[in-house]
Amino acid sequence: MVDVDEFIDEATAEIEAQIGDERAIIALSGGVDSSVAATLAYEAIGDKLTPIYIDTGLMRKGETEQIAATFSFMESLQIIDARDRFFEALEGVTDPEEKRSVIGEGFIREFEREAKELDATYLVQGTIYPDRIESEGGIKSHHNVGGLPEIVDFEGIVEPVRDLYKDEVREVARKLGLEEIISERMPFPGPGLAVRVLGEVTPEKVAVAREACHVVEDELADHDPWQAFAAVIGKGTGVKGDNRVHGWIVSVRSVESRDGMTARAQELPWDVLQRIQSRITGTNDNVARVVYDVTHKPPATIEYE
Structure with missing residues (x-):
C-alpha cells in the first residue's frame, strides 16, 4: 500500500x-x-x-x-x-x-x-x-x-x-x-454511458441507461459493491398493461473487487433484485425486461464495452 x-x-x-x-x-x-x-x-x-x-x-x-x-x-x-x-x-x-x-x-x-x-x-x-x-x-x-x-x-x-x-x-x-x-464513489468509465449502451449511442438509449444506473446505485448503496450499474443491451418483447411492447433489455451488474483487475459478481438478495427490476420497468415505458449478470471477471470485463 x-x-x-x-x-x-x-x-x-x-x-x-x-x-x-x-x-x-x-x-x-x-x-x-x-x-x-x-x-x-x-x-x-x-x-x-x-x-x-x-x-x-x-x-x-x-x-x-x-x-x-x-x-x-x-x-x-x-x-x-x-x-x-x-x-x-x-x-x-x-x-x-x-x-x-x-x-x-x-x-x-x-x-x-x-x-x-x-x-x-x-x-x-x-x-x-x-x-x-x-x-x-x-x-x-x-x-x-x-x-x-x-x-x-x-x-x-x-x-x-x-x-x-x-x-x-x-x-x-x-x-x-x-x-x-x-x-467513496463507485468507478465510472471515462467514455461514460456510451459504453453502457450496446450498439449505436442515441439520446434515448443513454437516457434509459442513466435512469437505470441511478436506480441500481440507489438500491445497492447499503450492499457495498465495488461497482454497480445498468446497461442497455438490446431489445426484446414484453407486456405493459394490455399491450405487447418491443422494449429495451436492461442488464444489471454488481461486482466485488479490490482494484478492478479481477472481480466477482455479487450475490444479491432476491427481493433486492425484484425491487430494482420493478423500479426500472415501472418508471420507463420503453424497458421490457431486466436481467442480472452473474459473470465474473474474467471471463467478462466489468463494463460491457
Whole structure:
C-alpha cells in the first residue's frame, strides 16, 4: 500500500516541476481519480490550473450540477456543454473500440480548444495504473490512454496518479479531505454511458441507461459493491398493461473487487433484485425486461464495452 503522505508530497512536487511557470488545465470528470488529480495539481500550482468539466451528455444523473457544487472552491472551474457535439460524432458508431476512440478524440479536441483560449500548455489527467495495464495489454482502450489521438496539441500530459490502484487513490482522496461522495464513489468509465449502451449511442438509449444506473446505485448503496450499474443491451418483447411492447433489455451488474483487475459478481438478495427490476420497468415505458449478470471477471470485463 502506498505511503499516502509521502505520495502527496512527491506528486505535488512532480507536478510543480513538470509544469513550472506554465499554465495547465485538468480534465475533471467528478470521479475519484480525476478529483484527486485536480486537487493535487491545485495544491501544486494554484491559480495556474483551470479545471474543465466537459458535459458530454453521457454522464450520470445529476453529475453536472454536483460537479459545480463540489468544486465551487476552485474559482476557475469551467463547465463546457458539448452534448450535441459528442452525440453527433457518435452517430452510426457501433464498435466499442471506435466509440472509445471517438470519445477520446472529442475530449482532447475540447480541451485543446479551451487551452488555446487560456494559453495553457499542459493537460492534467486522472489516469490510474489499471487504465494503463488494460490499454497497453489490449483488453480495451481507455479514452485517456489508448483512446487518445496520435497528435495532441499539448506540450505535455501530466498524470499524477498513474501508478496507483483505485483503493490507493481513495486513500489519497481521504487524506486530501475530499467529500465522501467523491472519495467513496463507485468507478465510472471515462467514455461514460456510451459504453453502457450496446450498439449505436442515441439520446434515448443513454437516457434509459442513466435512469437505470441511478436506480441500481440507489438500491445497492447499503450492499457495498465495488461497482454497480445498468446497461442497455438490446431489445426484446414484453407486456405493459394490455399491450405487447418491443422494449429495451436492461442488464444489471454488481461486482466485488479490490482494484478492478479481477472481480466477482455479487450475490444479491432476491427481493433486492425484484425491487430494482420493478423500479426500472415501472418508471420507463420503453424497458421490457431486466436481467442480472452473474459473470465474473474474467471471463467478462466489468463494463460491457
